[in-house]
Amino acid sequence: MTAAIARGRGWGAIGPILLALVGFFAVWKLVVVLGGYPVFILPPPETVLARFVTGWTNGILLRHTVATLVEIALGFAIGASTAILVGYLLARSRLAERVLSPYIVAAQATPILALAPVLVLWFGPGLGARVVICALIVFFPIAVATMVGIRAVDDRLLELARSLRATRRQVLTTLEIPAALPSIFGGLRVGVTLAVVGAIVAEWAGADQGLGVLVNLARGSLFDIPLLFATLLTIALIGVALYVAVLLVEHRLVGIR
Amino acid sequence: MSRDEDLMARLLSPTGDPATAHEPVATGALLRELGVPGVPAVPGVPTDRDASAPLQPGRLELRGIRRSFDAGHGQRLVALDGLDLAVDGGEIVSIIGPNGSGKSTLLRVAAGLLRPEAGEVRLDGHPVTGPERGIGLVFQEPRLLPWRTVADNVGYPLELVGASNTERRERVAELVELVGLEAAADVVPSRLSGGMRQRAALARGLALSPEVLLLDEPFSALDALTRERFNAELLRLWARMRTTILFVTHSIHEAIFVGDRVVVLSQRPGHVIGDLAVPFGRPRRPEVMDEPAAGALAGRIRGLLEGGGA
Numbered sequence: 246m247t248a249a250i251a252r253g254r255g256w257g258a259i260g261p262i263l264l265a266l267v268g269f270f271a272v273w274k275l276v277v278v279l280g281g282y283p284v285f286i287l288p289p290p291e292t293v294l295a296r297f298v299t300g301w302t303n304g305i306l307l308r309h310t311v312a313t314l315v316e317i318a319l320g321f322a323i324g325a326s327t328a329i330l331v332g333y334l335l336a337r338s339r340l341a342e343r344v345l346s347p348y349i350v351a352a353q354a355t356p357i358l359a360l361a362p363v364l365v366l367w368f369g370p371g372l373g374a375r376v377v378i379c380a381l382i383v384f385f386p387i388a389v390a391t392m393v394g395i396r397a398v399d400d401r402l403l404e405l406a407r408s409l410r411a412t413r414r415q416v417l418t419t420l421e422i423p424a425a426l427p428s429i430f431g432g433l434r435v436g437v438t439l440a441v442v443g444a445i446v447a448e449w450a451g452a453d454q455g456l457g458v459l460v461n462l463a464r465g466s467l468f469d470i471p472l473l474f475a476t477l478l479t480i481a482l483i484g485v486a487l488y489v490a491v492l493l494v495e496h497r498l499v500g501i502r
Numbered sequence: 503m504s505r506d507e508d509l510m511a512r513l514l515s516p517t518g519d520p521a522t523a524h525e526p527v528a529t530g531a532l533l534r535e536l537g538v539p540g541v542p543a544v545p546g547v548p549t550d551r552d553a554s555a556p557l558q559p560g561r562l563e564l565r566g567i568r569r570s571f572d573a574g575h576g577q578r579l580v581a582l583d584g585l586d587l588a589v590d591g592g593e594i595v596s597i598i599g600p601n602g603s604g605k606s607t608l609l610r611v612a613a614g615l616l617r618p619e620a621g622e623v624r625l626d627g628h629p630v631t632g633p634e635r636g637i638g639l640v641f642q643e644p645r646l647l648p649w650r651t652v653a654d655n656v657g658y659p660l661e662l663v664g665a666s667n668t669e670r671r672e673r674v675a676e677l678v679e680l681v682g683l684e685a686a687a688d689v690v691p692s693r694l695s696g697g698m699r700q701r702a703a704l705a706r707g708l709a710l711s712p713e714v715l716l717l718d719e720p721f722s723a724l725d726a727l728t729r730e731r732f733n734a735e736l737l738r739l740w741a742r743m744r745t746t747i748l749f750v751t752h753s754i755h756e757a758i759f760v761g762d763r764v765v766v767l768s769q770r771p772g773h774v775i776g777d778l779a780v781p782f783g784r785p786r787r788p789e790v791m792d793e794p795a796a797g798a799l800a801g802r803i804r805g806l807l808e809g810g811g812a
Contacts, residue, residue: 401645408613408639410632415738419661423649500649 320379
């Protein structure tokens, strides 16, 4: 569906997407009605949507969304740029790969949920720790995608560039980056959705604002289950919006080949 | 003393003028302009064929070339050994040899992409130690950058040497017209036929106006009819450029039709086992291949390939 949006196909492509959305809410409603669930287990969609609207109009969702978006933006920017640099290094230096990859894999294998409290301990409960957690979770898929993309650059094209006396820098800008771009964007797509996860997890480990905090508040002290669902809806929408944004940039840069 | 006489006197003097002696390339070009026979193309670099030095640039010499590769299990595979070859400026020499005779290695050594373990490559007298602007290489496959249009692929070498945008645009238009790709200039390679892609690759190989053009079986992926037409077109291009061409092929027919000489390589380790003059002048029509002389030459080449092969 996102591909259709990115290609801007108009109603022919958007129609089925809207239909699926309506279907999703219909099934939700049906489950609530047939199951007879109380509001504190599964509120009906119209209640959640109403709470979603009031949440945005009274500013509570906006405030927490901004906090989370700041963490995502900083974490993703830092994580993605270091990942691309390290991914390139891993692809082009056997030594770097041997020395660094065990640590990178180990850091990835350790659940971010277990790591988050440690990072909060080190970096304090401020924005710093949350950005680091977000950057860390984003790092791995993008680094791997970059490494794979750079390694896959056709040796024959590299030989061509060499025969034309291209400098290292020219090889990088005219050959390696454009050739690896589709693969790097594959990593960025995964990374940007993980950035949302990272921000929420980081907020659980210690924060006073953000959608992760709001989830805890709504479930705990506020006991406002429709707000909890409205928050989840907001998080999901952020994920989809960021993913589509990356996709649009990708279509713009990679284009048709 | 005129300017020219003064220059000649300085160049011919054994001590020379240091200022001139330190500019071998510029001096070589000047000498060629002056048309001085019997003078080394580069002062201070001894050559063994001064007396017959050609006036046209683009003389390529390979002497005593040896090159091997790691074949795994601690073994070396000797691709070329004791290979000698000299190609005059503006000459077309076809290189033919059995599979594994090191034809591609030979071209890569000549292009400066591979360093020989023994021997040396010289272009107009100066040693070739790496890729240079004066030597253009066209590969067996087009090797176009898939994300660039034909025009941007053709202009790629110009971009790498830092040509200005206007310069590049003009030269690209010229080259695209030369190979007949005007209609496809703004199209990406994936939308082109194999033949059109190879045309684009050829145009790119000519972009920097090399004195020597190395062609590694450039039309081998094309069907027989297209291939014949491309060979004729290559000769038409040559008539305009007069670049030296080293043309690697595994087709006897193609080798004769394109070359002034056909050089036959042995089975690995490759060296020259035959150097045969083609008895046809230029311009050359495809019909020359029906003449008895063509058949006789093909027979001799075949004999060498079979005798020299395993």
